[in-house]
Amino acid sequence: MNQLFETPIEYLKGTGPARAEVLKKELGIYNFEDMLRHFPFKYIDRTRFYKIREINIEMPLVQVIARLTSKEIIGEKHTRRLVAQVQDDTGVMELVWFQGIKWVEKYLLVGKAYIIFGKPGSFNGKAQMAHPEIELYSPEALKRKGNATLQPVYNSTEKLKQYTLDSKGLQKLTAFLIEQHYKDIPENLPPYLINKLKLMSRADAYRHIHFPADAAELNEALRRLKFEELFFIQLKLLRNKLLRVQKFRGNVFDKVGHYFNEFYQHKLPFELTGAQKRVLKEIRQDTQRGVQMNRLLQGDVGSGKTIVALMSILLALDNGFQACFMAPTEILANQHFQTVKGVLGDDFINIALLTGSTKQKERTKIHRQLEDGSLHILFGTHALIEDKVQYKNLGFVVIDEQHRFGVEQRAKLWRKNVVPPHVLVMTATPIPRTLAMTLYGDLDVSVIDELPAGRKPIDTLHFYENQRLRMFGMMKEEIAKGRQIYVVYPLIQESEKLDLKNLADGIEVMSREFPLPQYRLSIVHGKMKAADKDIEMQRFVRGETHIMVATTVIEVGVNVPNASVMIIENAERFGLSQLHQLRGRVGRGAEQSYCILMSDVKLSRDGRIRLETMVRTNNGFEISETDLQLRGPGNIEGTQQSGVLDLKLADLAADQQLLLLARHTVEEIFEKDPQLAHPENHILHQAFMSKKDGLTWDKIS
Structure with missing residues (x-):
């Protein structure tokens, strides 16, 4: 790292120990680099000068050039003020000061022209400006003070203002x-790249992002610094991928044997889709290369990811290895276990489930069978990564909804075998292409983008509160056909009491509209004991109840093919990703299914867009792109804990083209120079190896 950037902030002239301390505490500014990277959050446009006649009190801040025609101090003590009159060729304006009167009065010279900047107001029907910034007019003054530029505005705090560190x-x-240090700002991109991509130098970019002369200069500075952010993320990710290929050998699965063939020919419950076959082929190729596989499998709810994962595991078994399947919750781990057990049968291979609820006797048996190799597949939650869980020969790991696991948790699985196991991470939360490229840029990505044959797209309807009777009518029609229904209320994190009240009101309404004995309800919410929750869910799974009234606890982990209607109350309170996950709970059988979004008539702009998007499309990737546009990458599930998206300037929604350019540029560089050993790439190698820009993420992203 360059010496200038590491210079402690107290050594900046005008700072000193006290100011340095408050900068560290309030803004995290420890050194010169931090100061340079405390970017303005907006700019005041001082490139335009208004005529007095053009000004009105609705304007935020304006700038005029006018001549001072008079000045006088009026009033006594508390009413004392300095009033000055200025005029240009279109009109007259009054300037007033209530503080610093003596100092300002000496500065004001009648007959001289001034640059005046402030918030316009009016008093007694006259244009007025209170406490404006004012400076003698001259062509030099315009250039020197930035009075004809975009003026930066910085985030500050009350504490900083006490040290005169406002904006x-x-x-x-x-x-x-x-x-003082413009010439010492280090460049971190090679000259050939700067020329090829027509980028501003790094020093110029820092200068012009803080003090742009105009919008064009600011945009060029932003383009350079955004590209730099995205470029180094891609450099880290793709370099990490290269290093993994070079450093971590993987077990070779060169046989397709009894387990895979028997399952494929006799136990597979349905014909694989073209997308499933393609993904299996990709995994098969990965596991034959002698390099550890690290693949992300994306696919909508119900697209058949679990079957692909199971068939990949069977390849591992055919080659003498064990496998494990880790899910974030007991409900989900149990669902995967039951699904696989259902399609495999009881006498095909030895599988087990290990969660926090597993009894000690069963736990001891699982540990013993894992160590002697007689247990083939272990399903479970984070219990799988406990130190006492030891495998004889772990060769394949599946991690479902992996963003819910911390980095260290995932790393423990990685270390369960001498040769790292092949890793397949799965998500049912479709990830926009740009986000996948940034979050999972060092993984190979597979996508299951078609639903199994015979599945009908879910019909999504948006009803307002005044259409509730129509909703009840649809529910009764579906129940009469022998179908079941989910009714979901939002989980309002700010108030669990309010959440339960919401649910209680809903139960009361449903009980009144769907009375016993003709209709039966299951009730599930997060405050229930796990055993009670399970009993209620199992009643619904067995078809003993018609309607499940629940909070979002049923977002994952319930698979009832007979359920054909998902009703989401207060749908405007849900994020797009969650709405899409909930909708995926139905449509699992061959019958037509429905998702009904109930909302208030008054909707925010974002709420309306979310509901319109859900009605328009079932495509999870299209939905995720809209979600990215609405919420930004930092709020999309899993991205905050990843540690990758520490972006100060770049915006993955708005800067997709720049990200693609950064990715493509890095790929070209590594194609010619994978070690960054060529002299022209020395600067990149240095940046890569430096402490601040180096790789800090885990091998499993």
């Missing part, structure tokens, strides 16, 4: 840093 104070410190 203006921070602007002064930044200006001084750039003036």
Whole structure:
């Protein structure tokens, strides 16, 4: 890392120990680099000068050039104020000061022209400006003070303001840093790349992002610094991928034997889709290369990811290895276990389930069978990564909804075998292409983008509160056909009491509309004991109840092919990803299924877009792109804990083209110079190896 960037902030002229301490505590500014990277959050446009006649009180801040025609101090003590009159060729305006009167009065010279900047107002029907910034007009003044530029505005705090480090104070410190050290700002991209991509130099970019002369200059600075952010993320990810291929050998699955063939020919419950076959082929190729596989499998709810994972596991078994299947919750781990047990039968291979609820006697048996190799597949939650869980020969790992696991948890699975096992991570949360490229850029990505044959697309309807009777009518029609229904209420995290009240009100309404003995209800919410919750869910699974009234606990882990209607109450309170997950609970049988989104008539813009998107499409990837546009990458499930998306400037929704350019550029560089050993790439190698820009993420992203 360059010496300038590492210089402690107290060594910046005008800072000193006390100011340095408050900068560290309030803004995390420890050194010169942190100061340079405390970017303005907006700019005041001082490129335009208004005529007095053009000004109105609705305008936020305006700038005029006008001549001072008079000044006087009026009033006594508390009413004392300085009033000045200025005029241009279109009109007259009054300026007023209530503080610093003596100092300002000396500065004001009648007959001179001034640059005046402030918030317009009016008093007694006259244009007025209180406490404006004011400076003698000259062509030099325009250039020197940035009075004809875009003026930066910085985030500050009340504590900082006590040390005169408001936006203006921070602007002064930044200006001084750039003036004094502009030539020392280190470049971290090679000249050939800067020329090829027509990028501004790094030093110029820092100068112009803080003090742009105009919008064009600001945009060029932003383009350079955004590209740099995205480029180094891609450099890290793709370099990590290369290193993994070079460093971590993988077990070779060169046989397709008894387990795979027997399952494929006699036990497979349905014909594989073209997408499933393609993904299996990709996994098969990965596991034959002698390099450890790290693959992300994306696919909508119900697209058949579990079967693909199982058939991949059977390849591992055919080659003498064990496998494990880790899910984030007991409900989901149990669902995968039951699904696989159902299609395999009891006498085909030895499988077991290990969760926090597993009794000690069963746990001891599982540990013993894992160590002697007689247990083939272990399903479970994070219990699988406990130190006492030892495998004889772990060769294949499946991690479902992997973003719910922390980095260290995943790393423990990685270390369960001398040769790292092949890893397949799965998600039913479709990830936009740009986000996948950034979060999972060092993984190979497979996508199951078609549903199994015979599945009908779910019909999604949006009803307002005044259409509730129509909704009840549809429910009764479906129940009469022998179908079952989910009714889901939002989980309002701010108030569990409010959440339960919501649910209680819903239960009351449903009980009144669907009375016993003709109709039976199951009730499930997060406050229930696990055993009670399971009893209620199992009643619904067995078809003993017609309607399940629940909170979002049923988002994952319930598979009832007979359920044909999903009703989501207060649907405007849910995120798109969650709405899509909930909708995926129905449509699992051959019958037509429905998702009904109930909402208030008054909707926010974002709420309306979310519901319109759900009605328009069943495509999870299209939905995820809209979600990215609405919420930004930092709020999409799993991205905050990843540690990758520490983006100060780049926006994955708005800067997709720049991300693609960064990715393509890195791929080209590694194609020619995988070790970054060529002299022209020395600067990249240095940046890559430096402590700040180096790889800090786990091998399993």
